[in-house]
Every structure is written in C-alpha cells, then in structure tokens.
Amino acid sequence: MKPSPFEYVAPTSMEEALAVLAGDPDETKVLAGGQSLVPMMNFRLARPERLVDINRIPGIAGTDVVADRLVIRTRTRHLALQNTSLPGPLGHLLRHAAAKVGHLPIRTRGTFGGSLAHCDAASEWCLVASLLDADITAESQARGSRTIAAADFFRSIFTTALEPDEILTSVSLPLLDDSWTAGIAEFARRAGDFGIVTATAAVQVVDGTVTEARVSLGGVGEVPFRSVAAESTMRGEAWTTDLITAAAQAAAEEVDPPSDIHGDAAYRRDLVRALLPRALGRP
C-alpha cells in the first residue's frame, strides 16, 4: 500500500527539528532510517500528519569515545556499527549485534537511535542497551537535554520513556575492558528475520571468578528482560562451563515468555537455555 498524505519537513539543525516537533508533538513523527516507520506508514498502521526528517542534520551520526564510555550518536547506521573498528569486548558485541539487524539494505539505512526509540521487542539494539545499562539522552525544545537509564527507558511494546516532543540524540555505553566477555546469540527461522529469542550477555572475570554478570533476553516479553536469576547465579562464582549451564537453566526458569505462532512458551524457554551459553561463546 501507499502511505497517507503527510507534511514533510527536513531541517538542517537539531534546534529546528525540535521546534517543528514542539509545534505539534502528537501528530509529528521523527523520520530517521525509516526501516520500521515507513513500513508502518505503507500499511497505514501509522498515519502521522507530519514527518520531521533528521537525515539532513549534520553531526548526529558516528561514535565517540568519551572517558570510559562509547557515545553512539542517534543517526548512526546499523552498517557503521557492523563495521566499527572499536577494539575489545564492546566492539565485538556491537559488530555481532549489528550483523543480526535485518539485511544489508536495511542496515545501510536504519539507525541505532531509531531502533531504540521504536522499541521493538525483538530489537538487538534495545537488548544491547538494556544489557549494558545504557544512558540514553533525549532533547526537547521545552526542557532541554535529559538522560534516561535504559532500565527506565523501555516501557512496553513500542513504548519508551520518550515524550512526544523529544528526540533521542545519543546513547552511551560503558567501554568493556578485556576482563569482560560479551556476546549475542539469536534464533530466527531465516537469516535476517526478527529473532524468536535473542540472548545477550556480558560477564567480567577476574582471576577466574565472575565479578560482574549481565544477561538480557529478547523474545520473552514486551521489552528486554534482564535475568536477575542468571546474573546472580554467576556473580562471585568460578568461571566454568558448568556455571554457564547453571545460569542458562536459571534464566530459562525465570522467564515467562509469551506463546504465539512463532513459538510457544516452553519452546522459548528451551531457546533461552540453548542461546545464553552461545552468547558467551560456548556451544
């Protein structure tokens, strides 16, 4: 189908974009990569009266290392993160997560910030943000800039803490030093499909003991699910294959996944059990 008519504005500064949004926040949508918004408009599931296109604004794509964090600016394309030369466990995680986002012609266009703001339950970037307790920065004309913790950002399906007059401008993630292992494992029936279940994990090991553990799971709820059970199973314990198996078991017991045509709850639990070790590099 074709989208319903809309007014199109393509400002060349963030201030201008925020002003357009402030003028009519409820009927204006931000257009970044458009790889989720435009399909919804083509289906007429979304019928915004106005689009504010941020693709002509300079300086809002790319990444910067600031002290011990990586700042990802909002319009950074998925492909740029797939090709990032960032060293260490975070670079590894970003490259592997990006490679699972749709297909190449989606990754050339879709954006990191757009994925977070869209908040699809299967989004790899929402999982990464949840996993690493990202700080998410949003700006509005009325209230300026504010930072939202990932734990407070993802509210429910397609719903975030962003206000209608706000634009997500950047996201910061902790740089993980080499004491960390981080990864992602996803199960989908075909390459590029939305994952039925996706596991992300980051574990810090010092002298053979897990000092910090984080697990975030997709496809088991409306938003990324931090598995407290898996994390506490690993924290303080010796880093062994048995420990990973135990953590995967704990996560599988903790989740309360939905059943749908793609997989019932028991199947998704099994996927959690199978995928969490793979996210940590174990078969």
Add this chain to the structure above:
Amino acid sequence: MSIPSAVPVRLYVNGDRYDVSVEPRRTLADALREDCGLTGTHLGCEHGVCGACTVLVDGQPMRSCLMFAVQAEGSSVRTVEGLAIDDTTLHPVQQAFWEHHGLQCGFCTPGFLTLAAGYLEEHPDAGEAELRDVLSSNLCRCTGYQNIVKATLAAQQAMNGDPDGDTDGDTDTDADVGGEPA
C-alpha cells in the same frame, strides 16, 4: 490538515538528471517508476521484506519502497536500467544470471541484480558465505536460490578477470540444482 502539494525533487538516476514533482508521500520506488519512467525497479511487498525494489542510493543498496523520493533529493540512484555497460553488453552480473539460470519469472531479478552488482563492485573478494548472506536480503519464489548464488559467484570471477570463472555456458546448472551444499 491540508493535503501537501507536490514538491520539486532533483534525482540523478543512472547518470541522468530527472527533475520531478512529487508529493512527499511518494516513495522513491514509485517516483522511479511513475515519474522517471524507469519501470525496471519492481515493487513486491512494499514493506521492506522482499527486496524487489532494491536500488543503489549513493552506492549503497537500499529498499526504495522504504525511502521517500524527497529524501533522495540530490542523490545518485542506480537502478537495474543502469547496470548494462551499453545497449549490447550486459553487466557481468546480468550475463551470469542469464547463463546460470538465475531467474525464472524475473519479478525479483532487478532487486537481485542491483544488490549483487553493487556488492561485488565494492567487495570483489567477498567469500561465498558472505555473498549468501547478502543474497538472503531478497526473496525469490521461483529459483530456489541455488542458481542465483551460482550466478553471483560466476559474476564475481568474471568481474575479477578470472578466465576459469567466466561463464562459457557449458556449466551443468540443471544437474547441480539441489546438490549444492548449503
């Protein structure tokens, strides 16, 4: 709200300049077909899944159904019409698809051709697994994909000037269908 009127958009398609006037809601795919008269770009699903509408925008493969024409203002677009070297010489990817039966009904073919040509030109040394991953972007309901993979690999060799890889037409494509390792 008043219906937004058409706005002028300047596109550079296959090296030619097109000054068109489109509503903001017109997708790049529809603008190419309806306003530029370039109907080689096909529209299948219109929601980014099938890849039939894939074109190269400033050298990058993109779904032209998920981009509005106004967003391509000033951009260079390459469509399937822009692949052939001249009126009598096909692009190596087109030639290889022909010789290796990489198409049947042909509906998805423009998307596969632009996707494969664009990628091979940028990544001449891509391995088979990498190319299969790229080709997984698009859907084909006729061929079963094996001959599309075969054609793309043959095109790569031809583009890299490997005489053994050139498609001389006697490759036993039919006998290999289904026997190709995944």
